[in-house]
Amino acid sequence: MHIRHTARSTVSKEEMERDTEKHDLHNLRSTQTGVQAATDFGASLPKDRGYSLYHTWVPRCRETAEEISRGVTSAGGRARIVGVIPYSMTVDRDAAQRLTKSKGWAVRDGGFDGACHWIAGLVPETIFRPSQEFAREYAKMTVKNLYGASSDAFHVYVSHDDLILTLIFHWFGVPPYSDGIRFLEGLLMQICDDGLHVWLRDRHQVYEPPYWWPK
Numbered sequence: 273m274h275i276r277h278t279a280r281s282t283v284s285k286e287e288m289e290r291d292t293e294k295h296d297l298h299n300l301r302s303t304q305t306g307v308q309a310a311t312d313f314g315a316s317l318p319k320d321r322g323y324s325l326y327h328t329w330v331p332r333c334r335e336t337a338e339e340i341s342r343g344v345t346s347a348g349g350r351a352r353i354v355g356v357i358p359y360s361m362t363v364d365r366d367a368a369q370r371l372t373k374s375k376g377w378a379v380r381d382g383g384f385d386g387a388c389h390w391i392a393g394l395v396p397e398t399i400f401r402p403s404q405e406f407a408r409e410y411a412k413m414t415v416k417n418l419y420g421a422s423s424d425a426f427h428v429y430v431s432h433d434d435l436i437l438t439l440i441f442h443w444f445g446v447p448p449y450s451d452g453i454r455f456l457e458g459l460l461m462q463i464c465d466d467g468l469h470v471w472l473r474d475r476h477q478v479y480e481p482p483y484w485w486p487k
Contacts, residue, residue, distance in 0.1 A: 273426070273427070273428045273429065273458065273459070273460050273461075274414075274429045274431065274436055274439060274458045274459050274461075275428065275429070275430060275431075275436070275456055275457060275458035275459075276383075276430075276431065276432060276433050276436055276453045276454065276455055276456060276457055276458055277302070277306075277327075277330070277332045277333045277335075277336040277430055277431070277432065277455065277456075278302050278306035278307065278309050278310040278313075278332070278335070278336045278339070278455050278456055279302065279303045279305055279306030279309060279455045280300045280301065280302055280303060280306060280332050280455075281300050281301055281302075281303055282300070282381075298330050298331075298365070298369070299331065300332060301331055301332055301335065302332045302335045302336065302339075306332075306336075306455065307335065307339050309455070309456060310335070310336045310339035310340050310343065310456065311339045311340070311342055311343040311346070312343060313339075313340055313343060313456055314339065314340035314341060314342060314343025314344040314345075314346075314347070314349075314351070315343035315344065315346055315347040316343075316347075317340075317343075317344055317347075317349065317426075318349075318426075319344075319347060319348055319349040320424060321349070321350075321424050321425070321426040322350045322351075322422060322424050322425055322426065323340075323341070323344050323349065323350065323351035323352070323426050323427075323428060324351075324352055324354050324417070324425065324426070324427050324428070325337040325340060325341055325351065325352070325353050325354060325427075325428045325429075325430065326354050326355065326356075326357050326417075326427065326428070326429045326430070327353075327355075327356065327357065327429070327430040327431070328356065328357050328360070328430070328431050328432065329356050329357075329360070330432070333430045333431060333432070334356075336430045336456075337353055337428070337430045338353060340428065340430070341353055357413070357429060357431065358413070359406070359409050359410060359413055360401075361390075361400050361401055361403075361406050361434075361435055361438075362399070362400060362401075363397070363398055363399055363400060363401060364398060364399050367398070367399045368399050368400065371395065371399055372386065375389070377434075381433070381452065382433055382449075382451055382452015382453060382454070383432065383433025383434035383435075383436070383437050383448075383452045383453055384434075384437065384448050384449065384450055384451070384452045386433075386434035387433075387434040387437035387438050387441070387448045388448055390403045390434065390438060391403045391438060391441055391442075391448070403438050403441075403442065404442055406438065407438060407439055407441075407442030407443060408442075408484055410439060411443065411482075411484075411485060411486055412486045414427070414429070415463070415485075415486040416486070418463070433452050433453040436453050436457075436458045436459065437449065437452070437453055439459070440459060440472065442482070443468070443479075443482065444468070444470060444472075444479045445479070446472065457473075459471065459472055464478075466478060467479055467480050467481060468480075468481055468485075
C-alpha cells in the first residue's frame with residue numbers, strides 16, 4: 273500500500289510570500305484531526321496481517337506511520353516502523369521549495385500540478401530526479417522489500433500526493449487524477465503471476481507490469 277500522509281496544517285499563499293524561511297513546506301505537521309484519522313485508519317486494517325511501515329523523511333509522514341502503527345496495535349494487530357524510505361524525488365531541497373511556492377503548487381492541494389509538471393519533464397533534473405527513473409527505483413525498493421517476507425506481510429509506504437500520482441502513471445499508465453490524491457488515499461497492490469492486481473479508489477484492475485518491472 274502506498275498512501276499519502278494524513279491531514280496537515282496549511283499555510284496561505286500570503287503567509288508564504290511574507291516569510292519563506294519560516295513556512296518551510298517540509299516542516300508542516302499533522303493536525304490533531306489528522307493524527308486521529310491515521311490512528312483510526314490503522315485500527316480499521318485487517319488484524320491477521322503483519323504490518324511493516326515505511327515513510328519519507330518529512331515529519332508528517334513519520335507521524336502518520338506512527339499513528340497507523342498505534343492504531344493497528346491498539347486493535348490487537350501487529351505492526352512495526354521500519355524507517356525512512358531511502359530514495360527521494362528531490363535533488364535540491366531548497367530549490368524544490370522555491371519552485372513549488374513560485375508555481376503555487378503548495379496552495380493547490382492534491383499534487384496534480386506538481387505531478388504533471390514533473391512527468392512532462394518541466395522540472396529541471398537538478399531539482400527533481402527524472403520521474404521515470406524515480407518510479408523505477410521505487411518499484412525496485414517495493415519488490416526488494418518483499419523478498420523473504422512472510423505470507424501475511426503487509427507493507428505500507430507513507431509519502432506524498434505528487435509522488436503517488438507519478439507512481440500510478442509510470443507503473444500502470446493511469447493519468448494523474450485532476451482532483452489529486454487526498455489524505456490517506458493512494459494505491460493498494462498485490463504482485464501476482466498474472467500481473468499487478470491494483471485497487472485505485474473504488475475499482476480493482478489487473479495491469480501488465482512495465483517492461484522494466486523488477487523480477
